[in-house]
Amino acid sequence: MSGPHCGNNPRFELTDADRQAVEDFKAYLQRRAAGGPPERELRPAEDDEG
Template structure:
């Protein structure tokens, strides 16, 4: 029997596993990293009781 071909989402990326947000070994693009950093800053402001705006 033939093996099912791997899709790009499930294929190893060469840097520690599949390219997905749940893989801590996958290096994000600069734009993706910026989005993650902005969201983490938003969560930190929200947790501290600050304004929920994205761009204060």
């Protein structure tokens, strides 16, 4: 048994998607630290036509 799904549980195995999210975030932090370009929108802009 791996225990609860929690960031403080070292025995819980990450999924491939979890690992990819971690790698993406690490890359984002490196770009920010290096003064890289602004990040793209993570979600599409909402229409004003509502």
